[in-house]
Amino acid sequence: MAKERSEIQEAHTWDLSTIFATDEAWEKELEHVKQSVENSGERFSGHLLDSAQSLLKITEVMLELSQKVEKLYVYASMKNDQDTRVAKYQEYQSKASNLYAKFGEAFAFYEPEFLTLQPSQLDEMMGIAPALQAYQHMFERLFAKKQHILSPKEEKLLASASEIFGSASETFEIFDNADITFPKVKNEEGEQVQLTHGNFITLMESKDRSVRKAAYQALYSHYEQFQHTYAKTLQTNVKVHNFNAQIRGYHSAREAALARDFIPERVYDILIEEINQALPLLHRYMKLRQTVLQLPDLKMYDVYTPLSKLDYKFNYKEGVEKAKEVLAIFGNEYRRRVESAFKERWIDVEENIGKRSGAYSGGSYDTKAFMLLNWQETLDDLFTLVHEMGHSMHSTFTRENQPYVYGEYPIFLAEIASTTNENILTETLLKESEDDKERFALLNHWLDSFKGTVFRQSQFAEFEQLIHEQDARGEVLTSEYLNRCYAELNEKYYGLLADENKEIQYEWARIPHFYYDFYVFQYATGFAAASYLAEKVVHGNDGDREKYIDYLKAGSSAYPLDVISKAGVNMASGEYLTAAFDLFERRLTELEKLVEKGVHL
Numbered sequence: 337m338a339k340e341r342s343e344i345q346e347a348h349t350w351d352l353s354t355i356f357a358t359d360e361a362w363e364k365e366l367e368h369v370k371q372s373v374e375n376s377g378e379r380f381s382g383h384l385l386d387s388a389q390s391l392l393k394i395t396e397v398m399l400e401l402s403q404k405v406e407k408l409y410v411y412a413s414m415k416n417d418q419d420t421r422v423a424k425y426q427e428y429q430s431k432a433s434n435l436y437a438k439f440g441e442a443f444a445f446y447e448p449e450f451l452t453l454q455p456s457q458l459d460e461m462m463g464i465a466p467a468l469q470a471y472q473h474m475f476e477r478l479f480a481k482k483q484h485i486l487s488p489k490e491e492k493l494l495a496s497a498s499e500i501f502g503s504a505s506e507t508f509e510i511f512d513n514a515d516i517t518f519p520k521v522k523n524e525e526g527e528q529v530q531l532t533h534g535n536f537i538t539l540m541e542s543k544d545r546s547v548r549k550a551a552y553q554a555l556y557s558h559y560e561q562f563q564h565t566y567a568k569t570l571q572t573n574v575k576v577h578n579f580n581a582q583i584r585g586y587h588s589a590r591e592a593a594l595a596r597d598f599i600p601e602r603v604y605d606i607l608i609e610e611i612n613q614a615l616p617l618l619h620r621y622m623k624l625r626q627t628v629l630q631l632p633d634l635k636m637y638d639v640y641t642p643l644s645k646l647d648y649k650f651n652y653k654e655g656v657e658k659a660k661e662v663l664a665i666f667g668n669e670y671r672r673r674v675e676s677a678f679k680e681r682w683i684d685v686e687e688n689i690g691k692r693s694g695a696y697s698g699g700s701y702d703t704k705a706f707m708l709l710n711w712q713e714t715l716d717d718l719f720t721l722v723h724e725m726g727h728s729m730h731s732t733f734t735r736e737n738q739p740y741v742y743g744e745y746p747i748f749l750a751e752i753a754s755t756t757n758e759n760i761l762t763e764t765l766l767k768e769s770e771d772d773k774e775r776f777a778l779l780n781h782w783l784d785s786f787k788g789t790v791f792r793q794s795q796f797a798e799f800e801q802l803i804h805e806q807d808a809r810g811e812v813l814t815s816e817y818l819n820r821c822y823a824e825l826n827e828k829y830y831g832l833l834a835d836e837n838k839e840i841q842y843e844w845a846r847i848p849h850f851y852y853d854f855y856v857f858q859y860a861t862g863f864a865a866a867s868y869l870a871e872k873v874v875h876g877n878d879g880d881r882e883k884y885i886d887y888l889k890a891g892s893s894a895y896p897l898d899v900i901s902k903a904g905v906n907m908a909s910g911e912y913l914t915a916a917f918d919l920f921e922r923r924l925t926e927l928e929k930l931v932e933k934g935v936h937l
Contacts, residue, residue, distance in 0.1 A: 338532055341419045341688045348652065348685035348711075349418075355411045355703045362411055362428070369404045370435055376401060377442030381488070384449040388465035391450075395471055398443050403740050405439045406700040408432050417692035417708060418684060420514040433499055433506075440495035448488040450478055473893060474741055481595065484584040494580075501580070504572035505851040511565070512846065513692060519554045523547060531555060533693030534710040540640040541714070545631075552637035556839035559846055563815040566845035570803070571813035573851050578808050589804045593854035597746035598895045603907060604797070604857055610913040611794040611860070617917060618791050619831040621783060621924055628936045636837045639830065642784070643936060644777035648715035652685055655711075655718045659725060662764045663757065665873060667881060673732050674725060682728065683707045694848075695720050697727030697754075701743045705731035715781055722761050726754035734891035742893040747855060749896050751862025752869065752905075753888060758785060759863075759870030772935045779927045786920050789863040795829045797857035800850060818844050864916035865905045872904060880904070 356362040380394045412428035420426070453461075458475060462468045468475075478485075485491070518531035524544050529535065531554055539551035559566065574589075581592035594601055626634040628643045650658065656678055664671045677683065684691075687710040699705045705728035711717050730753035735743050762782045769775045802821055803813055811817070819841040823834035826843070834841065849856045872880040887903040897907055905912055930936070 338530065338534065338687050338689045341690070344686050344688055347681070348683075349681065350414070350684040350706050350708075351681035352411060352414060352706075354680075355407065359415075359424075359428075362408065365404070366408055366431060366435065369401065369408060370438065373401055373405070373435065373439050373442050377445075380443075381445040382449070384446060385453060388461035388468065391461055392465045392468050394446070395468075398446060399741055401439060401443075403701055405432075405435055407702050409436060410698060410700040410703060414684075414698060414706060414708070419688065419690040420510070420692060421690040426510075433502065437496065437499040440498055441492055444492035444495040445488045447478060447485045448491055450475070451482045451485050455479060470739065471741060477598070480598070484586065484592075484595070486584065490583075494583075501576045504569045504576065508566070508569045508573075508851055509848065511562075511569075512848070514690065516558060516562075518558055521547070521550050521554050532687070534687040534691075535712065537640060537716075538712050538714065540637060541642060541716075543641060543645075545638070548637040548641060549635075553839060555846075556842050559842035560839075563819070563842055563845060567813060567815035567818055570818070570844070570850060571807065574804055574807045574813060577853050578804060588808065590801060590854050597748055599746075599748055599897070600908065603861065603897075604801075604854075606910045607794060607857055607861055607913065608798060608801075610910050610917070611791065614917045614920075615791075615829060615831075617921055617924065618787065618829060621787065622831055624924070624928055624931060628931060633836070634832060636826070636830070636832060636840045639787075640784070642777070643780045644773070645936070646773055646777040648777065649713050650715065650718045651713055652711055655721050658718060659722050662722060662761050663725065663729075665760060665764075665881075666885065669733075669885065670729060673729055677705070677707070677725065677728060680704065683709060685709050685711045687711070695724055697724045697731065699728075699731060701735050701740050705729070705735075719758050719761060719781075719785065722757040723754040726757035729753070730888050733885065733888040737889040738891035738893055742891045745891050745899075746896050748858045748861070749887075749899060751858045752865045752900060755789065755859075755863040755866035756869045756873065756884075759867050760874060763870060763874045772930055772933065776927065776930045776935045779923050779930070783920065783923060783927065786863065786916075790860045790916065790920075791829060793856045793859040793863075795825055796847065796849065797854075797860065799825055799844065800854060800856065803850075861907065861913075864913050865900065865907060867916045867919055868905055868912050869903060 356365065376397060380397070383390055384394050385391060409429075409432040412425065412432035416422070416425040416429040418425075458468075462472070486494070513533070520528045521531050521539065523529050523539065524542050524547055531539070531551060536551060536555055540548050542548050542551075577589040577593070581587075581589040584592060586592040586595065590604065591601055594604065622634060622639070625639065625643060629638060629641070631638060660671070660674060660678075663674050682704045684707070691710065692708065693710060695707070695709050697705055697707050707724040707728055709717070709720060709724065727750055730745065730750060734745055762778065762785075765778050766775065766782075769778055799822055802825075803818065806817065806821075807813055822844045823837075823841040826832070826837070826840050827834045844850065869884060873884055883903050887899060890899045890902075893899075900907060
């Protein structure tokens with residue numbers, strides 16, 4: 337049962353005082369930075385290219401203020417995430433979001449003014465002010481999107497409206513996390529428990545089918561009831577994406593979203609093409625699932641429960657020790673930073689009432705790479721821990737080795753770092769397994785992870801593309817359309833008839849990632865690439881591991897496909913996806929053979 341925040345032991349909460357010692361310190365810094373941002377816009381607009389020194393100074397001031405704004409926002413958002421019911425931190429997040437908008441407005445002149453330069457003129461400036469060379473890749477990226485930059489006046493107008501553009505996403509988040517209370521349902525012990533985002537999957541993994549069905553129907557009864565509200569927030573968000581793409585001269589919202597990180601659209605297309613060819617593998621796994629569960633028919637509330645009767649349970653202490661053991665394979669540099677994360681309270685561990693659902697790794701350039709969890713003592717929690725630790729180590733290595741300007745990395749690369757850790761955990765546990773029943777449980781878990789990360793996220797990616805195309809054609813994204821579109825996709829992916837799984841048509845309403853602008857496909861590409869890299873790390877040599885650490889250190893100092901190619905993955909072709917599906921089939925075949933032996937009985 338979820339606790340109040342005050343009931344959580346301090347050791348299991350993150351220490352945000354390392355960002356700002358007190359809320360008062362945050363408020364003081366907010367006012368200082370706010371004033372600096374407002375003054376900067378007035379001082380620098382129209383003067384960026386007065387001289388080489390002017391370009392250098394304004395660039396440095398802009399990045400310095402960006403760094404401070406980011407730190408303020410991270411503190412506010414994480415304070416809000418730990419209990420979304422607290423009005424004070426809702427206000428903090430709103431103020432931080434407003435500051436981001438003001439910052440964007442103040443420096444909206446930067447890109448349009450810079451792009452009046454010719455590359456030859458920039459080269460001349462760099463000769464006069466050599467310190468500008470530190471920003472060469474940043475300048476190169478700006479030149480690459482020159483045709484999509486608007487006039488200074490238009491850029492300022494858009495920047496000032498950024499808070500408005502984000503309102504649909506914020507409304508969804510508050511409504512779905514803070515305002516809604518799900519019904520109470522019975523757990524396996526017959527106890528009435530409050531259904532939450534945090535315990536829903538735990539209930540769906542129950543070995544008692546009646547528990548799964550009740551939790552499933554209870555959750556989706558809520559989304560059915562409010563489907564029109566959710567449709568409106570999602571439609572508004574999609575319209576924002578399409579509007580921004582259109583006015584910047586992109587062919588689609590997808591092109592605009594991928595262009596931000598210089599990802600060719602072909603990468604997205606290859607994923608959808610390859611996944612559709614591989615769907616028979618998922619259907620095969622669904623049939624095996626029905627066989628093992630001994631069900632007359634398979635329903636969507638049956639696709640999460642583990643097939644193994646072994647009950648893997650990890651309390652947090654055990655999870656920490658296992659994570660340390662598994663991740664030590666990366667070497668001493670990596671191991672020392674992992675130990676720091678546990679010792680220095682980078683992690684908010686337990687679920688509490690009002691806490692943001694799910695898990696993430698966050699922080700800013702000047703902070704620890706904090707992690708939010710909602711620990712439920714399952715095997716999946718152990719995988720989530722090493723997953724988020726992958727993100728946090730990526731952030732830590734990047735920030736330690738890159739200047740602020742290159743101190744972040746695109747999600748496209750981030751999901752590779754996190755899921756490589758998951759794949760290494762699987763490899764390690766499979767190697768350690770002593771009997772068929774253990775191996776059966778681990779294979780099942782990995783196949784479920786692949787299903788959830790590659791197949792499911794690709795399903796989301798298809799849906800996201802379809803609804804943006806629908807809106808771009810001028811069609812309304814009604815709840816009826818969204819329900820039908822999602823139900824048809826779900827049937828195609830899982831091979832389970834939509835008419836026999838009516839509740840699943842509302843699942844689109846509960847997916848926060850649909851508000852993130854073509855984000856989810858990167859989970860699928862990341863996991864597939866990670867399965868290849870994990871093989872390199874586990875079975876390769878020290879050179880392979882060094883190349884992997886170099887990728888973690890690179891940040892955004894080069895284009896994403898170039899960064900990951902140095903680690904040994906060519907993501908401009910479908911080969912890495914073929915290798916991933918081959919691994920899925922090998923492990924599925926092994927699981928099928930274990931079922932034939934009766935290991936599951």
